[in-house]
Amino acid sequence: MAATTCPICRRETVVFQKLFEKHLTKDDIQGSHGVLIFKNDAAKLCGRHLGNHENVNLAFYDVENNRWAMRFRRSPQGRHFLTGDWSQFVRGKDLLCEGRNVTFYSLRCPRCMMNIGYTIGVLKLLGKPIIV
Numbered sequence: 001m002a003a004t005t006c007p008i009c010r011r012e013t014v015v016f017q018k019l020f021e022k023h024l025t026k027d028d029i030q031g032s033h034g035v036l037i038f039k040n041d042a043a044k045l046c047g048r049h050l051g052n053h054e055n056v057n058l059a060f061y062d063v064e065n066n067r068w069a070m071r072f073r074r075s076p077q078g079r080h081f082l083t084g085d086w087s088q089f090v091r092g093k094d095l096l097c098e099g100r101n102v103t104f105y106s107l108r109c110p111r112c113m114m115n116i117g118y119t120i121g122v123l124k125l126l127g128k129p130i131i132v
């Protein structure tokens with residue numbers, strides 16, 4: 001499972017902290033700007049970094065532990081997008097499509113509480129979310 005080792009304390013398990021859910025629109029999937037993140041959710045993703053920078057780099061991990069370099073961007077109109085590797089990521093994941101609800105998670109080390117990265121899950125009708 002995603003990002004298995006904390007880079008700080010080397011503990012081998014991370015905990016998933018649910019941040020927010022997002023309904024994927026056609027623009028999120030096919031647009032060149034990445035996925036639109038609403039303002040309240042943007043704060044959950046970037047926290048205090050949001051006010052200081054136009055762009056924040058965020059590491060996402062998929063179910064095979066591949067690292068995806070996402071970039072969080074604030075447009076001149078004040079809208080927030082997750083871009084960078086997003087379009088590539090979406091192209092490689094059949095579960096990410098228009099109309100789908102996804103959940104964003106933060107990956108945290110339970111010992112030092114270091115944020116290791118992020119991951120995305122798809123909600124299924126029964127049972128737990130599937131990490132894409």
Ligand SMILES: [Zn+2]
Nearest residue numbers: 006009109112
């Ligand atoms: Zn740690």
